[in-house]
Amino acid sequence: MIQLKTMMNCIDNSGAAIVECVKVMKMKRHAKIGDRVIVVVQKQRNFSESGPGASVSTSAANKVRRGDIRHAVVVRTAKKLQRPDGSVVKFDDNACVLINKAGEPIGTRLNGVVGTELRKMKWSKILSLAPMHL
Amino acid sequence: MAMPTPTLRPLSCWKSLLRHARHQKVATRSLTTYHKSVTFSKYEIPTPGASIEVTRKIKTYPPPQSPAQKFKEPLKDFTKHQISILDPTGARTHLFSKTNPEAAKVGDILLVRLKTGDPFAGVCINIRRRGVDTGILLRNELTRVGVEMWYKIYSPNVEGIEVVQRREKRARRARLTYLRKPKHDMGSVQNIVLAYQRSRGAMRGSVQEKKGGKKGKGKKK
Numbered sequence: 001m002i003q004l005k006t007m008m009n010c011i012d013n014s015g016a017a018i019v020e021c022v023k024v025m026k027m028k029r030h031a032k033i034g035d036r037v038i039v040v041v042q043k044q045r046n047f048s049e050s051g052p053g054a055s056v057s058t059s060a061a062n063k064v065r066r067g068d069i070r071h072a073v074v075v076r077t078a079k080k081l082q083r084p085d086g087s088v089v090k091f092d093d094n095a096c097v098l099i100n101k102a103g104e105p106i107g108t109r110l111n112g113v114v115g116t117e118l119r120k121m122k123w124s125k126i127l128s129l130a131p132m133h134l
Numbered sequence: 135m136a137m138p139t140p141t142l143r144p145l146s147c148w149k150s151l152l153r154h155a156r157h158q159k160v161a162t163r164s165l166t167t168y169h170k171s172v173t174f175s176k177y178e179i180p181t182p183g184a185s186i187e188v189t190r191k192i193k194t195y196p197p198p199q200s201p202a203q204k205f206k207e208p209l210k211d212f213t214k215h216q217i218s219i220l221d222p223t224g225a226r227t228h229l230f231s232k233t234n235p236e237a238a239k240v241g242d243i244l245l246v247r248l249k250t251g252d253p254f255a256g257v258c259i260n261i262r263r264r265g266v267d268t269g270i271l272l273r274n275e276l277t278r279v280g281v282e283m284w285y286k287i288y289s290p291n292v293e294g295i296e297v298v299q300r301r302e303k304r305a306r307r308a309r310l311t312y313l314r315k316p317k318h319d320m321g322s323v324q325n326i327v328l329a330y331q332r333s334r335g336a337m338r339g340s341v342q343e344k345k346g347g348k349k350g351k352g353k354k355k
Binding site: 112 | 269278283
């Protein structure tokens with residue numbers, strides 16, 4: 001149930017950690033898994049593995065910065081989502097993956113499980129990056 | 135000269151009237167006679183009051199059985215019929231029946247094998263008993279994200295449900311929703327499930343090695 005002002009985790013390595021939804025695209029309802037939204041980057045990710053000395057390199061690695069407006073795809077929702085076979089899936093958090101306007105993911109890696117609905121919505125590139133889908 | 139007109143003597147008309155009436159009375163009395171009807175036909179015409187004797191018997195049929203009597207609890211029968219189709223062996227019903235002491239209960243770690251896709255394992259935190267719509271809620275942690283899945287136990291998509299590990303003590307709640315709280319969260323049960331699968335694979339391997347090998351390959355894909 002992603003709508004205006006919803007805060008989501010960004011699970012790719014584009015550099016965003018927490019993003020806020022500002023618009024759900026192509027519909028007047030809330031967004032579900034596989035829907036495209038427009039987000040504002042609220043919090044940048046500081047990569048712990050690079051250490052405090054490599055602050056310059058982290059900022060260079062970050063493809064997006066705080067305050068950037070980007071497109072994203074919802075990959076997990078805390079709202080229950082019923083599948084056509086009757087099973088229901090629910091995650092503990094809301095998460096998304098940043099994409100460019102052409103629909104390609106900005107990051108190169110994903111960390112975290114994503115919903116299988118992405119296949120139905122033809123986000124196969126995100127599915128192939130994901131370590132696991134359910 | 136005074137004319138004896140009826141206008142002058144209004145009561146004079148009574149005399150003629152009464153005379154006329156007397157005459158009529160005599161006439162009616164003379165006409166009233168006892169009449170006996172004589173039938174001229176051979177067959178007696180039945181009088182309306184008399185009962186008619188029927189010689190030919192009319193065939194009668196009993197009323198059809200009322201559907202309300204035939205199907206006393208239609209929904210119950212329908213559910214039973216559906217379950218008999220979806221679960222012919224009755225194993226699934228037995229696994230979740232309340233009378234079975236070996237049944238799967240809330241708090242147990244269950245593994246749901248699916249016909250399409252990977253099996254899903256998790257702690258059962260809710261069993262929703264609704265006849266053919268009976269479902270179970272499993273919770274697990276995948277890649278450090280909590281995931282909950284509802285599965286219908288009679289779904290044709292569900293190949294099998296296995297009890298991986300039982301809860302040591304019976305849960306004193308019907309729904310263990312408190313397992314979502316960080317204090318009570320069991321975290322990932324993947325290790326327990328993997329150990330269970332390995333032990334099952336070893337057991338199966340001793341009996342029929344070929345099948346186990348094939349299954350392992352299938353899972354890797």
